[in-house]
Amino acid sequence: MAIAYAYRTTGGLTDHPLKSLTDRTTGRYDTCVEETMSSNRFVIYALTAALLLGTVPARAAVSPEDRWQELDQKIRILERKLEQEKEVNDKEAAKRGIVEAGEKGFSLRSPDGSWQLKLRGYLQADGRVYLDDKQDAFTNDLLLRRVRPIIEGTLGKDYQFRIMPDFGRGKTELLDAYLQTSHWSAAQVRVGKFKPPVGLERLQSATALLFIERALPTSLVPNRDVGLQVSGEFGDGVVNYALGVFNGGVDGGSADGDRNDDKDGALRLFAHPFKNTGIAALKGLGVGVAGSYGNQVGALPFFKSAGQQTFFKYITGISADGRRWRVAPQAYWYPGPVGFLAEYVRSEQDVTNGTVTRNLANQAWQVAASWVVTGEDASFKGVKPIRVFDPKNGAWGALEVAGRYNELKVDSDAFPFFADPDSAAQKASAWAAGLNWYLSRNVKVAANYEQTTFNGGSTGGGDRETEKVLLSRVQVAY
DSSP: OOHHHHHHHHHHHSOOOHHHHHHHHSSOOOGGHHHHHHHHHHHHHHHHHHHHHTTTOOOOTEEEEEEHHHHHHHHHHHHHHHHHHHHHHHHHHSOOOEEEETEEEEEEEEESSSSSEEEEEEEEEEEEEEETTTOOOOEEEEEEEEEEEEEEEEETTTTEEEEEEEEEOOOOOOEEEEEOOOOOOOEEEEEEEEEOOOOOOSOGGGGGGGSSSGGGEEEEEEEGEEEEEEEEETTTTTEEEEEEEOOOOOOOOOOOOOOOSSEEEEEEEOOOOTSSSGGGGTTTTTEEEEEEEEEEEEEEOEOOTTTTTTEOOOOOOOOEEEEEEEEEEEEEEOTTTEEEEEEEEEEEEEEESSEEEEEEEEEEEEEEEEEETTTOOOOOOTOSSSOOOGGGTTTTTTEEEEEEEEEEEEOOOGGTSOOTTTSSEEEHHHHEEEEEESSSSEEEEEEEEEEEEEEESSGGGGGGEEEEEEEEEEEEEO
């Protein structure tokens, strides 16, 4: 009698007050399962103890052992019911996506992270002012250099995709569109349109560039191409490789298709030899070499200065006609707040003007150095300020100064059969100074001064006018 009365006054085992309370407030029952079980057990065990001690009258012909078994059976039934309800709640929770927003963008993902959709992107608003423009050859300009929304996602944990168009400079272009598998870290397969693994600074994200415009060696490597690539790492990231087959994009350009049956093969090996050692100053050292080889016909490149003015192009009617290969040794080093980057590129291409065919070798190189004045670590992926811009609390973000020298030389055999010496310069040499202000991880303000001198490129065999340009940028990335 006492047990039955107590059971009724507690609302029964399956209708515990905590269940109705949580259902009305949070809609989640699973967080109260263990509390419910513990509460009911306490009541049952207390009554059982009283029964066994003789404080509660027992029914005739029912031994304490039988009563204990009866109560134990009820507890087991209750536990199983609670487990079943928890399983149902867990299944329902697994179907609900998790929405996140932060400095890395916006995302929607499944609870286990196997399915994800990420919305990211960046915008770069630039200004160009040409100084000492005696011939008034250039126009000072304000422009949207890059406007790139990015859609990324994960499909069932081991498949990733990326789609990135560009609406900058008043144009619409599809830059990235690929699918990648990541079943094995040593062999990830990527197919679609993306950056071939050749130039060091070309592989660097546009949001992390040390200077507003990439250096001249980038003019000799492909921008984007359609192909298939296998990449991976060994030794916990000490050695990285990428091997791919591509249609064969022109130097400095992008390709969405091919004009012949031949394809380009590309290979890059890059190592961080001290990454897993105790030598802190050398952990940020990376060295490598990359290259490509193929046979191409058709389009040939043209080269631009930091001010985005064309200083070299081939004569109309000249075309690629045969073997092309590139080699690009490269390195960077980031010991704390200081950074260094260097690369060299040599590109050889068989060209023809219909009657004469030559193998032309163009080459370029750069060295760059930087220092984060506010003490944050420099890196190939950019600077992350320790304290974001908040003048009310005396925080001003991170400040970085940088310097660079770069050079590009066209093969002298290009003149005069393939390029006009009165309009195409044979050599460009440039030095630059830059200042980068990182207000937060999402906002960056930059200013550069770059001066480029030319050999040739003017009427009568003279030198093209020196370019002096002041570049500025406001960047928002998420």
